[in-house]
Amino acid sequence: MKEIRIHARAGQGAITTASLLGYAYFLKGQYPYAFPHFGAARMGAPMNAFVRIDEKPVRLRSQVYNPDYLLIVDATLMRGFDCYVGFNDDGIAIVNEREGIEIPKPKGHQKLYIVPGNKISTEIIGKNLLGNTVLLGAYAAATGQLSLEDLNTAIRHRFEEKGEKIVNLNIEALKKGYEFVKNSKN
Amino acid sequence: MKQFIEGSHAVAEIIKRCKPGVVSAYPITPQTHIVEDLAQMVASKELNAQCVNVESEHSAASVVLGAEAAGVRSYTATSSQGLLLMAEVIFNIAGMRLPLVLTCANRAISAPINIWNDQQDVMAVRDSGWIQLFAETNQDVVDLHLQAYKIAEDPRMMVPVMVNMDGFILTHGMEVVDMPSQEEVDKFLPPYQTDYKLDVDNPKTMGYLADPDYYLEIRYILEKTLREALGVVPEVAEQFKKAFKRETFGLIEGYKLEGAEKVFVAMGSVCGSIRDVVDELRVKGEKVGLLKVICYRPFPKDAIALALSSVREVAVVDKSISLGAYGPLYTDLTSALSSSGCKIPKVSGFILGLGGRDITKKSIVDVYDRLGGKQVDCEFMGLKQELLKDCK
Numbered sequence: 357m358k359e360i361r362i363h364a365r366a367g368q369g370a371i372t373t374a375s376l377l378g379y380a381y382f383l384k385g386q387y388p389y390a391f392p393h394f395g396a397a398r399m400g401a402p403m404n405a406f407v408r409i410d411e412k413p414v415r416l417r418s419q420v421y422n423p424d425y426l427l428i429v430d431a432t433l434m435r436g437f438d439c440y441v442g443f444n445d446d447g448i449a450i451v452n453e454r455e456g457i458e459i460p461k462p463k464g465h466q467k468l469y470i471v472p473g474n475k476i477s478t479e480i481i482g483k484n485l486l487g488n489t490v491l492l493g494a495y496a497a498a499t500g501q502l503s504l505e506d507l508n509t510a511i512r513h514r515f516e517e518k519g520e521k522i523v524n525l526n527i528e529a530l531k532k533g534y535e536f537v538k539n540s541k542n
Numbered sequence: 543m544k545q546f547i548e549g550s551h552a553v554a555e556i557i558k559r560c561k562p563g564v565v566s567a568y569p570i571t572p573q574t575h576i577v578e579d580l581a582q583m584v585a586s587k588e589l590n591a592q593c594v595n596v597e598s599e600h601s602a603a604s605v606v607l608g609a610e611a612a613g614v615r616s617y618t619a620t621s622s623q624g625l626l627l628m629a630e631v632i633f634n635i636a637g638m639r640l641p642l643v644l645t646c647a648n649r650a651i652s653a654p655i656n657i658w659n660d661q662q663d664v665m666a667v668r669d670s671g672w673i674q675l676f677a678e679t680n681q682d683v684v685d686l687h688l689q690a691y692k693i694a695e696d697p698r699m700m701v702p703v704m705v706n707m708d709g710f711i712l713t714h715g716m717e718v719v720d721m722p723s724q725e726e727v728d729k730f731l732p733p734y735q736t737d738y739k740l741d742v743d744n745p746k747t748m749g750y751l752a753d754p755d756y757y758l759e760i761r762y763i764l765e766k767t768l769r770e771a772l773g774v775v776p777e778v779a780e781q782f783k784k785a786f787k788r789e790t791f792g793l794i795e796g797y798k799l800e801g802a803e804k805v806f807v808a809m810g811s812v813c814g815s816i817r818d819v820v821d822e823l824r825v826k827g828e829k830v831g832l833l834k835v836i837c838y839r840p841f842p843k844d845a846i847a848l849a850l851s852s853v854r855e856v857a858v859v860d861k862s863i864s865l866g867a868y869g870p871l872y873t874d875l876t877s878a879l880s881s882s883g884c885k886i887p888k889v890s891g892f893i894l895g896l897g898g899r900d901i902t903k904k905s906i907v908d909v910y911d912r913l914g915g916k917q918v919d920c921e922f923m924g925l926k927q928e929l930l931k932d933c934k
Contacts, residue, residue, distance in 0.1 A: 371714075375548075378716050382546035391715040397571065397657050413679070413718065415814035417711050418902040 358501065359420045360407040363439050364429035367399040373427065373488045374405035376514055377495070380506040381409045389414040402433055423447060425499055427491055431457040440466075450494050452487055469498050469537055476532045486529035493533025504534050544720050549680040549712040552719050553619070553645055554579030556684045558589045559727040560643075560691050562617040564609035566594040566602045570624040571657045572709035573647035577619055599624040603631035610640035611748055613739030615691065618642070621709060622649035622663045629667055635702050636671030636764065638749045639738070641694030642702040643687065644672075648810070648861075649709040650897040658898020659709040661810060662862040664838075665870050671764050673703040673771055674839040676809040680719050683707045685782065685790050686836075688722065688731060692778045695734050699774055701767055706838075708811040710898070722786060730785045768840040775837050793842035795834045796849050798824060802831030804913050805850060805887075807875055808859040809835045812894070812901050816859070819906040830910065841874050847882030855913050856889040859906075863893050868920045893922045 360377060364370035371392050378390035390407045406420040421442045428439055431454035438460075443449065446465040452473040453459075462468050471494040473487035480486055489511070496502045511526045547555070553576045557565075565584065567577040583589040592609075596602045599620050606616040620628060625646055635642050646664050650656040664674060673693060677683040683705065690703035707713060722730075740746060752760050776792035783790055797813075798820055799805065806816050813834045823830045833849050835842070850856060860869025867873065872891030879886045892909050895901040905924050912918065 375546075375716050379546050382718060387718050388546065389715060389717045391711065393710070394657075415817050416903065417708075417715075417811045417815050419900050421902070 357408065357410040357414070358424045359422065360409075360425045360427065361420045361423035362405040362407075362427040362429060363433050364403060364405070365400050365433070366394060366396075366403045368429050369488045370403060370405040370429055372514070373429070373492065374407050376492060376507065376510045377407050377502075378409075379510040379513060380502045381407070383506050383509055384502070386411060387413045393419055402437070425495065425501075426450065427495065428452060429488060429491065430454070431459060434460060448498050450491055450498055452491055467498070469494055469540065471533060471536055473533065476536070477529060480528055480532070481525055486526060489526045489529035490533035490536075493530035493535075494537045495533075496530075497534045497537035504530060543723070544718055546716060547680070547719050547721070548575065548714065548716045549683055549707060550575030550647075550714065551579055552680050552684050552721065553687065553707070554583065555721055556687045556727075557617050558583050559722065559724050560617070560688065560731055561589070561615065561733070562591050563614040564592050564594065564606060564616040565589075565618070566596055566605035566609075566616075567618045567620065568596055568599045568602045568624060570599070570621045572649060572659075572713045573619045573621040573624070573645070575713065576645060576647070580617070599627040600631060603628040603635070606642055607631055607635050607638070607640060610635070610642050611638065611740050613734070613736050613741075615695070615734040616642055617644075619645035619647065621647040622651055622657075625663045626651065626666055629670075632667045632672065633670045634749060637760075639700040639764075640702060641691070641700055641734075643690045643694055644702065644704045645687070646704050646706045647709045647713045648706050656897040657709075659711055660861045660896045660898065661706065661708075662896070664704065664706050665862045665864070667704075668839060668870065671701060671768065672839060673699075673701055673768070673775070673837070674706060675703065675775075675837055676706045676835065677708075677712060678811055678813045678834065678836075680707075680712055680715065680717050681788075682790075682836075683712060684719055684721060685786070685788065688727065689775075689778050689782050689790070691731055691734075692781070693771065693774055695736075696774055696778070697736075699767060699771060700738065701764070701771065706810065711811045720788065726786065730782070771840050772837075772842055772845075791834075791836055793835075793837040793845050794849060795836060797832040797834065799831040799833065799849060799853075801829055803829040803854045804857070804910070805831045805833055805853045805855075806857050806859060806906070806909070807833045807835065807846075807850075807871065809838060809871060810861065812859060812861065812906075815901060815903060816906055819903050819910070822903075823907075823910065828910075835871065838871070838874075841878065843874075843878035843882065846875065846878050847884050850879065850887055851884045853887045856887050857909050857913055858889060858891045859909065860891060860893050861895045863896070863920070869893055872919065888917055890917050891919045891921065893920060894924065899924060
């Protein structure tokens with residue numbers, strides 16, 4: 357079983373991100389359970405989304421306390437709060453870079469990728485709308501859990517009704533995130 | 543077809559396939575996505591139904607009461623305060639013998655206001671005469687809604703059915719669900735036809751005055767029907783199994799009960815987490831199992847007493863409380879056992895997860911660790927003592 361924890365603020369698309377991850381795992385024949393937890397019922401408040409993935413249907417309904425993978429959508433959440441709490445010893449964290457925010461170093465075998473999701477999104481579309489998709493591309497490259505192909509299909513499935521342009525922009529963001537991590541590894 | 547789908551969306555999809563003629567609901571967290579989806583389906587003509595906008599849950603329930611009284615298959619969904627506002631109408635729907643199906647996205651009750659999951663809301667209308675089913679997974683959610691209409695509209699029944707799904711955990715949880723096709727649903731659930739309806743050519747009165755000469759018998763008949771539902775619910779489950787080639791359990795489901803000395807009893811999504819804990823304890827050699835109650839009203843007392851007849855100790859996990867007394871499931875279970883004539887195991891009652899307090903594997907193990915010790919009847923688990931220091 358693998359467990360993913362996403363840290364974001366309500367309204368930043370963490371649920372969509374979790375559902376895209378879940379769908380991509382589903383395409384591989386796995387059984388994901390993706391779900392949100394809201395700290396407070398308002399926009400901008402810190403919230404989590406989780407994905408738990410297994411070869412057989414997931415039965416455990418609690419939140420994720422010992423994630424294998426962390427996605428930090430909004431690095432401002434790392435000020436004054438330890439997003440690494442419970443983080444698996446050989447886990448992988450992907451943090452959306454944010455100017456002026458220092459990203460704490462993880463411990464031991466834990467790996468950290470600081471990905472300029474907002475910057476890449478701005479390069480593609482002129483504003484920060486695709487940051488989460490960049491992080492998904494980075495997730496695929498950093499963890500090796502999903503292929504770009506799986507995520508492309510998930511993106512198409514999710515955004516198809518919004519038109520080909522939206523699909524293609526997201527696929528480009530995905531690829532850029534993937535490449536960023538691949539290049540930083542070398 | 544297998545889909546990766548959010549629980550609320552899965553409800554809307556299966557309700558669409560059940561083809562209700564009238565849908566009326568008032569949005570409330572965490573039920574909102576269900577009625578948003580259904581309203582969208584009506585707007586895009588995917589679902590040929592009247593979607594009636596209302597200003598409150600009391601009106602939503604009244605609209606579907608009226609539609610059912612006119613002989614039309616209908617649907618509504620609500621949660622928490624919404625169900626409480628419906629309460630008056632909920633009792634009327636059962637008393638008038640209208641086969642409505644309602645989804646309750648289980649959520650805590652105010653005050654203090656809390657949008658998160660527990661099962662307190664449904665307990666407020668526990669005694670209303672509805673059949674009440676509890677889903678563990680989103681597959682259950684889909685399968686139970688289909689069975690709900692079949693049970694409700696059975697000419698022997700004509701009582702409403704409420705399908706309970708844990709708020710957020712299931713309503714907002716996305717998982718893999720095998721969604722039946724329209725053809726399969728049509729075959730299992732034919733259009734609703736009844737002579738019991740308001741019809742100007744054949745006038746009838748519903749919900750009339752019953753004076754002391756009649757009321758007692760009318761209540762007796764409703765109670766008798768609910769007891770007969772203990773036969774109809776498993777019968778429909780059998781039909782469902784044959785039609786969809788998928789396991790479904792009717793009244794209760796035992797998990798690793800064979801040779802079990804200590805058994806958890808619970809309802810809803812927490813049963814999944816308990817299964818994981820049971821497996822882990824079994825590996826350690828503990829003789830432990832789970833009894834899941836699917837049909838809470840009518841309460842399957844004989845089936846439960848039989849399932850627990852050779853068990854030494856029982857831990858009832860309640861996600862609600864009858865304040866000043868016990869957890870509702872605990873009360874029902876102890877009553878069922880004491881009247882069964884079987885040997886009565888030691889039964890302890892635990893209150894967990896109120897207002898969305900996360901039920902972790904550790905919380906369940908903590909319950910298990912309390913067994914063998916002093917018997918407790920209403921023990922709150924996981925209390926933060928630092929928040930209680932001024933509470934003498």
